[in-house]
Amino acid sequence: MDKFFISPAQTPERAERFLAVNAHVPGLVHSPGVDGSTVDVNEMKEKGLVADACQFTREAIGSGLAHVALWGNIAQRNVPAHIFEDDAFLCRNFEQESARIIASLPGDWDIILWGSNSDTPLQFELLPGITQCVAVTSEESVRKGVQTFRDMDVTSVPLRLTQAFGLCGYAVSPAGAMKLIKSCLPLTTVNVSHPCLGGRIITANSIDILMNRHYAEMMAYTSFPPLCLTDNVSANSPNL
Incomplete structure (x- = not known):
């Protein structure tokens, strides 16, 4: 499977860091992404990619x-392919373990998250169709241990995903990609109730929150424990 990582062309040091900390993972392909500062928002609206109501x-x-x-x-x-953001740290055996997990998924899988933001809760089905579980991690401990993590071999299991925030790393199938395109476009600002946050109403201000609205209705999974961590800080998630 291809492994793309998104890193803006205007900040080459971020791509350099990503490749350095993940040098143990072969075949990482740089996707320069989209420079938001130069985007013609009106043109994006005309193309149906951004809604008039979007306040991103x-x-x-x-x-x-x-x-x-x-x-x-x-x-x-x-x-299908993997997609990472440039603050992702992948465990030492990511290549082998991610392939094993994907091979174990049903043929109609849509997306599996390899990790999510550590400053927000992760909700999944611990027992399929029976037990909803909410996992909360320590952002500080993740940040302190992220360098050690990339030298670890991790054994993980796929669990049906209900809610998660952040997109440090995931794999998506062609069918899942089409579902996400149809569900998340045009980019828009909506108020969303999130059970894993005690029913809090969150105003969507990023693509991961829009995606989060649809995981429960997709063949969506999370790997637990994660195969991918991020040193993201909560200041980068102002709505949560």
Whole structure:
């Protein structure tokens, strides 16, 4: 499977860091993404990619469209792929373990998250159709241990995903890519109730929150424990 990582062309040091910390993973392909500062928002609205109601920052629009572009690539080529953001740290055996897990999924799988933001809860089915589980991790401990993590071999299991925030790393099938394109476009600002946050109403300001609305109705999974961590800080998730 192809392994794309999104990193803006205007910040080459971020791509350099990603490749350095994940040098143990072969075949990482740089996707320069979309520079939100230069996006013609009106043109994006005319193309049906951004709604009039969208209140995303330009940076968030660029980030969202970068993921959408890769979904289109995956759907068109009809080949599943991994997608990472440039703050992702992959465990030492990511290549082998991710392949094993994907091979174990049902043939109609849509998406599996290899990790999510550590400052927000992760909700999944611990027992299929019976037990909803909410996992909360320590952002500080993740940040302290992220360098050690990349030297670890991790054994994980796929669990049906209900809710998660952040897109540090995931794999998506062609069918899943098409579902996400149809569900998340045009990019828009909506209020969403999130059970894993105690029913809090969150105003969507990024692509991951829009995706989060649809995991429960898709063949969506999360790997637990994660195969991918991020040193993301909660200041980058102002709505959560």
